[in-house]
Structures are given as C-alpha cells and as structure tokens.
Amino acid sequence: MRLDRLTILGVGLLGGSIGLACRAAASDVEIIGYAHRPQTLDLAREAGAIDWGYADPGAAVQGADLVILCTPVSLFQNMLRQIAPALKAGAIITDVGSTKRSIVRLAGEILPPGVHFVGSHPMAGSEKRGVEFARADLFQHAQCLVTPTAQTPAPALESVEAFWRMLGMRIARMTPEDHDRLLGAISHLPHAAAAALVAMQDDAALELAGKGFLDTTRIAGGDGALWRDILLDNRDNLRAALSALRAQLDTLDQLLEDPAGAALAQWLDRAALRREALLRKKLLEISTD
Amino acid sequence: MRLDRLTILGVGLLGGSIGLACRAAASDVEIIGYAHRPQTLDLAREAGAIDWGYADPGAAVQGADLVILCTPVSLFQNMLRQIAPALKAGAIITDVGSTKRSIVRLAGEILPPGVHFVGSHPMAGSEKRGVEFARADLFQHAQCLVTPTAQTPAPALESVEAFWRMLGMRIARMTPEDHDRLLGAISHLPHAAAAALVAMQDDAALELAGKGFLDTTRIAGGDGALWRDILLDNRDNLRAALSALRAQLDTLDQLLEDPAGAALAQWLDRAALRREALLRKKLLEISTD
Numbered sequence: 350m351r352l353d354r355l356t357i358l359g360v361g362l363l364g365g366s367i368g369l370a371c372r373a374a375a376s377d378v379e380i381i382g383y384a385h386r387p388q389t390l391d392l393a394r395e396a397g398a399i400d401w402g403y404a405d406p407g408a409a410v411q412g413a414d415l416v417i418l419c420t421p422v423s424l425f426q427n428m429l430r431q432i433a434p435a436l437k438a439g440a441i442i443t444d445v446g447s448t449k450r451s452i453v454r455l456a457g458e459i460l461p462p463g464v465h466f467v468g469s470h471p472m473a474g475s476e477k478r479g480v481e482f483a484r485a486d487l488f489q490h491a492q493c494l495v496t497p498t499a500q501t502p503a504p505a506l507e508s509v510e511a512f513w514r515m516l517g518m519r520i521a522r523m524t525p526e527d528h529d530r531l532l533g534a535i536s537h538l539p540h541a542a543a544a545a546l547v548a549m550q551d552d553a554a555l556e557l558a559g560k561g562f563l564d565t566t567r568i569a570g571g572d573g574a575l576w577r578d579i580l581l582d583n584r585d586n587l588r589a590a591l592s593a594l595r596a597q598l599d600t601l602d603q604l605l606e607d608p609a610g611a612a613l614a615q616w617l618d619r620a621a622l623r624r625e626a627l628l629r630k631k632l633l634e635i636s637t638d
Numbered sequence: 639m640r641l642d643r644l645t646i647l648g649v650g651l652l653g654g655s656i657g658l659a660c661r662a663a664a665s666d667v668e669i670i671g672y673a674h675r676p677q678t679l680d681l682a683r684e685a686g687a688i689d690w691g692y693a694d695p696g697a698a699v700q701g702a703d704l705v706i707l708c709t710p711v712s713l714f715q716n717m718l719r720q721i722a723p724a725l726k727a728g729a730i731i732t733d734v735g736s737t738k739r740s741i742v743r744l745a746g747e748i749l750p751p752g753v754h755f756v757g758s759h760p761m762a763g764s765e766k767r768g769v770e771f772a773r774a775d776l777f778q779h780a781q782c783l784v785t786p787t788a789q790t791p792a793p794a795l796e797s798v799e800a801f802w803r804m805l806g807m808r809i810a811r812m813t814p815e816d817h818d819r820l821l822g823a824i825s826h827l828p829h830a831a832a833a834a835l836v837a838m839q840d841d842a843a844l845e846l847a848g849k850g851f852l853d854t855t856r857i858a859g860g861d862g863a864l865w866r867d868i869l870l871d872n873r874d875n876l877r878a879a880l881s882a883l884r885a886q887l888d889t890l891d892q893l894l895e896d897p898a899g900a901a902l903a904q905w906l907d908r909a910a911l912r913r914e915a916l917l918r919k920k921l922l923e924i925s926t927d
Contacts, residue, residue, distance in 0.1 A: 618862030
C-alpha cells in the first residue's frame with residue numbers, strides 16, 4: 350500500500366495518538382480527522398495529531414488510502430454506512446475496537462466491493478479520554494491483534510500489519526472468534542470483576558483501601574458507556590468467563606475448608622508463579638523489541 | 639513510654655523497615671532483632687536495621703520496652719509462648735499482622751499480667767520479601783490500624799500509636815472484629831479474586847495479557863504460604879465477602895440481559911466514580927500529612 354492519505358475517524362485518545370505516532374514515523378503522510386464536535390477537531394489540529402478535519406465522515410475519507418475507525422464500538426455501524434459511498438477503490442479500512450466479531454460482520458455487510466476491511470485491536474490505551482492525553486509513543490512495545498478472515502486479501506492484511514509495526518507494535522494474527530473469546534477472559538472479565546470488587550464494598554471498608562486495592566481496581570476507572578458497549582458486544586464470551594471465575598471462587602471456598610491449607614497455598618502459589626512468568630515474558634518482549 | 643530498647647521479632651521486609659525507620663526517627667533507641675536464620679540477622683545488621691540479633695526470641699526481648707511481632711501470622715502463637723517468660727514488667731507488645739482477632743485472643747491467653755498487648759496493622763508492604771527490600775520510608779503516609787479492646791490500658795495504646803506516628807503513619811482505631819470484617823472485604827477478598835482471575839485463564843489468553851491485567855492481579859504475586867495463613871485465619875469474613883462479590887457478579891449477569899444497557903452503564907460508572915473519589919481522598923491525605 351502506498352500511504353499518502355490516512356483518515357482517522359474519531360480523534361480521541363487512541364485516534365489522536367495514531368495521528369501523532371504516524372506523523373512521527375512518516376512525516377509525509379497527510380492525516381485527516383473526523384470528529385462529531387468541531388472543538389475536538391480544533392484540539393486535534395493544535396496537538397498536531399491531524400492536518401485537518403471534517404465534521405462529516407464521508408468528506409473525511411475521500412481519497413484516503415487507509416481509514417481507521419476510532420469511535421466507540423457502538424458507533425461503528427453508523428460510521429460504516431456513512432463512509433461506504435465515499436471510499437475510493439482499493440481503500441483499506443481498519444479499526445481499533447476491543448471486540449472483533451461484530452465489526453468484521455458489519456464491514457462485510459456494509460462496505461462495497463473493491464475496498465478491504467481488516468479488523469485490528471491495538472492493545473494500548475489508558476483510562477483517560479480525549480485527544481489532550483494523546484501520545485506519539487502510546488503504541489510502542491504494545492501488541493496489536495489483527496483478525497483476518499478467509500475473505501481478507503493478503504495485501505490488505507499485510508498493509509494493515511505494516512502500519513501498526515510502523516507505530517512500534519508487535520502483531521499477532523487470530524480469527525475474530527478467537528479474539529473475542531480470549532479477550533473476554535483476559536480483558537473484559539477483569540474489568541467487570543474490578544467493578545464488582547468496588548461495587549461490593551461498603552463505605553467503611555473503602556476508607557481502609559490501600560495501594561493494592563487501588564491497583565486491583567484501576568481498570569474499573571474507565572468510562573461506563575464505552576465499557577457497556579464492549580461488554581454487551583461480547584456478552585456470550587463474558588458470561589463464559591464469568592462462569593470460569595465463579596468456578597475458581599467455588600474452588601477457593603472449598604480450599605478454605607481444610608485448616609492445614611496445603612492445597613490453598615498451592616493454589617495461591619500457582620497463581621503467583623503464572624503471573625510472575627507472564628511479567629518476565631512481557632519485560633523480555635519489551636527489551637528485545 | 640520511654641523507648642530505650644525495641645525488639646523486632648522477624649526481620650524481613652516489614653521488620654527490617656521498622657528498624658530502619660525507627661533508627662531514622664530516633665537514633666538513640668537500641669534495636670534488637672530476632673530471626674530464625676543467622677544469615678537473616680547478619681543481613682539485617684549490615685542493612686542497619688538492627689544493632690544486634692538473637693536466634694532465640696526469649697533472649698531477644700529481654701529488657702525491651704517495646705516488642706513488635708513481625709513473623710508470619712502462623713508463628714505468632716509459638717512466638718508469644720517463647721517470649722512470655724522473658725518480658726520485663728511493663729513491656730508493651732504489638733504486631734504487624736494482617737488479621738487481628740486471633741492475635742488479640744492469643745495475647746490475652748498467653749502473655750503474663752503486667753505486660754500489655756495492643757494489636758496493630760500497619761498497612762504498608764510489598765509483594766517482595768526479605769530485609770534486602772526494607773526501606774526507612776515504607777510507612778510514610780500509610781495508615782496504621784490499631785485494635786484496642788476494653789482491657790487495653792490507655793497508656794499502652796497511646797505508646798503504640800505514638801510509635802507508628804513517629805514512623806510517619808496515620809492512625810485509625812477499631813475493634814479487632816471490625817478490623818477483620820473490613821479487611822476481609824477490602825484486602826483479603828481482592829487478593830483471592832486476583833488469584834482466581836489468574837487461575838481461570840488458559841495459556842492462550844494469558845499470552846494476550848496487557849498492563850490492565852498485570853495491575854489487576856499484582857497483589858496475587860505475594861507468597862502463597864503467607865497468604866494462606868491470612869485467608870484461613872479470616873475465613874469467616876472472607877467467605878462473607880466472597881458471597882457479596884458473587885452477588886455483584888450475579889447482578890452483572892442480569893444487567894447483561896438488557897441490550898440497551900442503561901443500568902449496566904450506571905453500574906460501571908458508579909464503580910468508576912467511587913474509585914475516583916477514593917483516589918482523590920488518598921491523594922489529599924498524603925498531601926496534607
């Protein structure tokens with residue numbers, strides 16, 4: 350893919366960071382933004398995240414080689430309908446959504462022949478929102494999950510992967526179905542569990558919260574409406590993950606029966622060791638990037 | 639209390655940090671350590687956490703004005719039996735255990751008349767272990783929960799509180815029963831839930847873990863045997879907290895039924911706002927210390 354013009358639909362934290370990172374890596378790309386509110390486009394232009402912006406998605410994607418959907422997941426359908434007639438032949442479309450089955454299905458239904466959709470999930474972000482928190486290095490050393498299907502042309506897939514690599518990311522390919530199942534367990538469930546851990550506390554207990562509790566519940570600090578959309582979109586997998594968590598809590602309840610607690614210590618140690626191995630692996634990935 | 643001699647029973651991360659912090663705040667106090675292994679005493683002396691050490695708890699507490707139990711909770715009973723005959727009249731005993739009902743009961747049963755026990759839970763620490771990680775500032779700005787009973791003499795209580803204040807801590811008083819109930823919810827349950835969140839993942843999902851998952855499960859990185867003792871010692875309260883968490887997970891399951899998700903967004907937002915208020919309060923406490 351020759352990338353002369355990039356269009357970012359939604360210039361919040363993620364979209365704005367894509368603009369900054371792309372400009373840092375490839376200064377000759379023209380970067381166009383779309384946002385619902387004119388003030389957002391002004392902020393994005395002032396931050397250097399876009400060259401110019403449109404309040405109309407169709408106008409924003411005209412002539413674009415690559416279009417990235419960065420709005421909340423719940424707006425994807427409407428966004429695809431608005432841009433479909435305006436895309437140039439051969440345009441490549443991707444997204445940054447936290448779920449992949451629904452957007453892949455919608456793209457197949459809505460986009461015209463001759464343009465190519467490849468689902469992406471760059472695993473970077475923050476509980477902060479807004480282009481004022483955008484950072485050119487947000488994607489460095491992070492992982493991007495890319496979810497081709499049997500219909501995805503290899504050149505479009507490779508172009509999208511090359512774009513994320515240019516922003517400093519490592520790529521993992523998987524099906525949209527595997528993505529949503531795995532993320533339901535490793536991301537959406539922890540978010541829900543963190544919210545539940547806050548919700549169950551009474552005020553007197555919250556008074557005694559230490560650093561451990563604040564860390565454990567950090568991801569519960571995100572925007573409720575955004576996360577509602579993600580959790581609802583991946584409801585079946587989230588429910589399966591909730592069942593698996595409940596089964597582990599039942600195991601714990603049983604382990605508490607034995608006053609000697611040998612099996613309880615093993616259960617705790619096994620979790621500590623798996624987490625430690627994971628942390629070592631992540632640090633190694635960063636150091637060898 | 640005139641504090642000429644302090645004895646620290648167990649010179650690991652917490653005990654060692656108490657030694658360093660006490661020396662920094664009151665350089666004329668003689669600091670004696672006990673550890674099971676002679677190498678640990680050598681390390682503690684080299685680190686400057688103690689003046690000298692004994693491998694016998696009875697010898698270590700002789701002449702001490704203040705004795706602090708810093709061994710794992712499961713060793714408290716044995717430790718109290720060993721020091722009881724060697725304590726001087728008027729000695730004050732406290733501890734750093736994460737549970738309070740059992741140690742308060744044991745102290746009442748085992749310690750002789752004329753010495754005074756006051757339960758403490760300095761809420762500072764780390765998932766690291768060992769005197770090599772001890773820090774003089776570990777207790778700065780942190781909260782110390784002190785659990786007197788109707789039998790606790792006011793001067794002993796005030797002496798223990800003054801000691802923790804000298805190390806930079808804020809004090810909150812409560813009954814041992816309230817302590818264990820509140821900590822079961824705000825500390826022991828999150829630890830157990832973090833371990834369950836790791837335990838339920840399959841390896842393919844763990845591969846995709848991001849910073850959010852690592853933060854959420856950080857407290858699951860602690861030592862299994864130590865946490866087994868804490869969870870077993872507070873089993874009744876932990877089970878009640880587990881039930882409350884399960885009830886919130888059931889609520890979530892029900893909220894997922896409604897495709898519009900207004901109540902789900904509210905549930906998520908409420909958790910985010912409560913956590914944010916908590917964070918603001920903690921930051922304010924530190925800034926006004």
